[in-house]
Amino acid sequence: MLQFIVRRLIVAVLVAATVMTLAFVLTRLSGDLAISIAGPNATQADVEAVRKAYGLDRPLITQFFNWVGNALSGDLGDSYFFKARVSSLIAERMPVTLTLGLSGLVIALVVSLPLGILAAVRENTAVDRAVQLVTLLGQAMPSFWLGLLLMITLGLQLGWLPISGTGSWEHYVMPGIVLAFSAIPALTRLTRAGMIQAMGSDYIRTARAKGLSRASILLKHALRNAAIPVVAIAAVQLGFMLGGSIVIEQVFALHGVGFLAWESIGKNDFPVVQAVVLVLAVIYVALTMLADLMNAVLDPRLRGP
């Protein structure tokens, strides 16, 4: 078990290091950063001043190791635009994104677990096909468009929910629903497949033979086994959702990390952009590792050699 954890940890660190390098290269793609920061009307002297001030006159390799060294000690640099530390900017905005991601995940689980169980119990009936149709529709739904439609219907016409902003929990309902849509198809399919597999296994036959009630068989025996992969994938989905929340934050004007990144891209604020890419990637890596560990703890067969 310890060996398994250590191996996963090494891979996680390597992935984080690679993403760091990629994020650094990404922001240098445009060529001379100093020119883009100084703006279109800057003189040669202005550009030189910017280059000195931000340390862009040093060789790329020095800049890279400086950035890595600082990042390891928790210092992600200074924002060009906000005149603040990148780490504090991200820390300030992270609660909004996390709240959004978690509410999306909760809504997704509340919808897809019952749907998946229902489809599995009624396999190959009209109910099953209806559930499959729902997952197909969810897969094809453009999230930004669904967001706008909800704003028009639930927000404006019915007046049930606020259209944008972050004042209260009600502000997270619509964005949460939209974000959940991206995870519902995968989670529903996985629950259905897991339940069908569990229902066909020997221990369910034994439970049936013992004369246990249908509800007890379904919820206590089958669901518990089918839930293992679902819980693991849910953690991975949360990682995807945090990365994808940039669109939803923009639609609903939620000032989270995604919104920060979107603003920063528009303002050529590279330290913020590369830091957000790095932070989201590290969160994703941590969540997938958590998922693997959960799987290994719950199902010893997966620990491998």
Next chain:
Amino acid sequence: MIVAAVTAGPERGWRSVSTWIGALIVGATAICAVFAPLLVPHDPFAQDLGKRLLVPFWMEGNNPDYILGTDQLGRDYLSRLIWGCRISMLIGVTVTIVSALIGITIGVLGGFLGGRVDDAVLFAITTRLSIPVVLVALAVVGLLGSSMTLLVITLGLLLWDRFAVVARSTTMQVRNLDFVAAAWCAGCSRFRILSREVLPNIASHLVVVATLEIALAILLEATLSFLGLGVPPPLPSWGLMIAEAKDYMFFSPWVIVIPGVALFVLVLGVNLLGDGLRDLFGARNDP
């Protein structure tokens, strides 16, 4: 032909119908894309500020010349919608070609060679999955300026993971089959075995992945264009049409409903077709 071969059983009826619906949607969109210049009733780029935001045919006070109405600059909505098929289909197909080339190469090499190479391939896939796609694509386009070519390359470089995963696992299965061993014994070169024995046998799985990727690429293009960092205006990308119409949506909701429905229906069609193909090839394990 597709219908006849779909798997037997109680699902058969519904499956074949849904596959046909998918094929119909994709086919119609492809025809619109290819013949767009002949099909558009008006010039999709011509502005006429005297005819701004005309309502579509189902609402009172519509102008029969403009079946789906006009946008905020007086451009014919139906013409822009038809022209938009070109952009969606073009991006969907080209992005999938780029990502297929990358993903299949990496996946087949990892699955075929195994060992260290395969470790490297798995690592590349893990790293790729940890990168937030929309954010990185936005950053690249924001830094380098929006153009169709850049968009295709960026998305192609970001979406190869599913190709690699499926190519790798299917190659591993095929590698150990008897006919591959026979080819080794007959003295075939590695390249010959890869191109003549392995690739044809994993092709059906890759076609299914390709349909899923086309759908994903179309959705991502629309998302990026909606955020203003995708296809440059005045090209009528459906995502861009929704973004431009957003300011008017509370007074005239149809301005975002029309391009959104087009996008939704096309992606649904591609996915239905993909599901049908998956059944056709008898590989019913979800990727």
